[in-house]
Amino acid sequence: MSPRLYLLQRGTAMVMVPLVIIHLVVIVMAVQGGLTGGEILGRTRGNIAWAAFYSLFVFAAAIHAGIGMQTISREWFGLGNRSATIAGHLFILLLLSLGMRAVFGVYGI
Amino acid sequence: MSAAAEKTLQVEVWRGGTDGAYESFEVPAQENQTVLDVVTYIQRNLDAALAYRFACRVGVCGSCAMTVNGRPRWTCRTHVSRVAKNGELKLAPLQNLPLIRDLVTDMTPFFEKWQAARGRFVPGDGPKDRFAQVPPEEKQRADANAAIECINCGVCYSACDVVSWRDDYLGPAALNRAWAGYNDVRDGDRNGILKAVSSGAGCHTCHTHQSCAEHCPVSLNPTFSIAGLKRATLKASLKGELSE
């Protein structure tokens, strides 16, 4: 792992800490009086702030997990350097597409 | 005959190469006896063909390390009374190194990585009559001192999971040495050390799980050294000093 990849992984972890906390706190607060899917979408649809919040979340998580997957592929699945890098990148793409699909869904595109 | 002299140790010793097997020996128990004493007894009295390695017998040369009851240890300073379970010892060669025969491993990869991590001094080209001023209380000198007393025994290398997963990982001992060298202000190419440890499977490959520090017989802390290298390489990388 190069120093830059290392920084990227630590950096994305740090970005995710407040995001996870806000995510959980908002869920707990929002469901106090019971909440339906329709009500959630009513609040998130067209709300650019939530879309930006979760887009950042998705990008940070995808990069963080992708670098981790690269390491795991090498150490546990015995892949070579090249294959492990490809596995890491594919995993990033997978998480990005799943995550952004969800973001687009709640924003309402 | 005293009670202690009548007692015997049941000793299982790895014999042969990777396709070998354990062989059992009975060795008289002594009150004061190191694991190396036991191996020497077997070689001198029971089987002269047993291959093992030692030199100083006092914890200086680092050549006597083996796996004792599952843990890598320096055998010349390990008392049987501390490690034997019910008078039983199981002796195997070090892990993570190619086996030559019996208890002897090939240390070549260990020392090649030492070189790959730039674990040697490179003189500067300053005038010979100008000496570096190194106050002993300086932080860098203290860091170098804390890492310098390595006896190259390979115990940490054998205890490191990441070495067992990746045979290209430089490993705790080489990186610990690199950190000592990096903190030596007299070295003529300290940036070269950072380049050496940050390319390929260098310091950032470490998982910081401290197995090396836990097992090091002279209580060094390679994990701490590696954390230092991570910080130093990160700083240098952000300043663009690590690019070719």
Ligand code: SF4
């Ligand atoms: S802290 Fe790093 S070098 Fe030490 S045993 Fe763990 S992975 Fe290996």
Ligand code: SF4
């Ligand atoms: S750091 Fe400790 S365990 Fe590792 S080679 Fe040096 S003395 Fe042995």
Ligand code: FES
């Ligand atoms: S024989 Fe020298 S350290 Fe054990």
